[in-house]
Amino acid sequence: MIDSLRRHLRTQHFNPSFIGVFVNPFFLARRQLWVEMAGLAPMASGRLLDVGCGSKPYRALFDVAQYVGLDIDSPNSRQRGVADIFYDGTRFPFDDGRFESVLCNQVLEHVFNPDEFVAEICRVLTPGGRLILTVPFVWDEHEQPHDYARYSTFGLRSLLERNGFRVLEQHKLLADCSVLFQLTNAYLYKVLHSRHRSVNLLVTAGLLAPISVLGWVLGRLLPDNPDLFLDQAVVAEKKP
Numbered sequence: 001m002i003d004s005l006r007r008h009l010r011t012q013h014f015n016p017s018f019i020g021v022f023v024n025p026f027f028l029a030r031r032q033l034w035v036e037m038a039g040l041a042p043m044a045s046g047r048l049l050d051v052g053c054g055s056k057p058y059r060a061l062f063d064v065a066q067y068v069g070l071d072i073d074s075p076n077s078r079q080r081g082v083a084d085i086f087y088d089g090t091r092f093p094f095d096d097g098r099f100e101s102v103l104c105n106q107v108l109e110h111v112f113n114p115d116e117f118v119a120e121i122c123r124v125l126t127p128g129g130r131l132i133l134t135v136p137f138v139w140d141e142h143e144q145p146h147d148y149a150r151y152s153t154f155g156l157r158s159l160l161e162r163n164g165f166r167v168l169e170q171h172k173l174l175a176d177c178s179v180l181f182q183l184t185n186a187y188l189y190k191v192l193h194s195r196h197r198s199v200n201l202l203v204t205a206g207l208l209a210p211i212s213v214l215g216w217v218l219g220r221l222l223p224d225n226p227d228l229f230l231d232q233a234v235v236a237e238k239k240p
Helices: 002-014 018-022 027-043 075-080 114-124 153-161 178-192 197-221
Strands: 047-051 066-072 085-087 099-105 125-136 165-173 231-238
Touching: 002 027, 018 027, 018 197, 027 125, 027 165, 027 178, 027 197, 027 231, 066 075, 099 114, 114 125, 114 153, 125 153, 125 165, 153 165, 153 231, 178 197
Parallel strands: 047 066, 047 099, 066 085, 099 125
Antiparallel strands: 125 231, 165 231
8 A cells, every 4th residue: 555655656756647736846847747748759759769767757658669768877877777778978878870769858957068968869860860858947956966057949949950950849838927836836845845755745735736726727827928938848850
């Protein structure tokens, strides 16, 4: 029973259902990311490389011939035991044109050498292969000290185009007032965070959940603001 509950809570971390609003302080962000990834997943095909795969939270969304998780070689990545291949942070251990698709989800902001990183993604893709990429725009520093950048839509497009890609789609996520409510919850969660999981759950359910619900409702009632958004998602194609 306890193990089942823990598995359910882990699911709510990346794919929160309505119940997730009571246990996930980042409900608005995570729900929108999941919806976006579900919509973009059919654009991937063939052999897919998940760069910076972490726990492979979106694996179930992709119906591909092969799904390979790549992560930087670190004690945490090794202990997690999810990645299929590890790399040194510079060159991916694959031949040119090895994959038809690449997924890179919330990783680019942790890369200190973005041009070299994107060039590596381009190198391992076949001509015409597709990259599905998400990255935050407005968010607090996280995974310190390995948090190096935020990208505007223009900066991200420029980075991709100068390293061999053509942008097919570019979407802004939470480009409405709900971004303010998610940032409020992120602030409250960080300053009220306790070493006790039960206390954190009570704070999330009692204080943060109503804020998430209010943000979700007002985000649908009030006008959008395309200049202020939480994350962005891009689909890009490797130029021939």
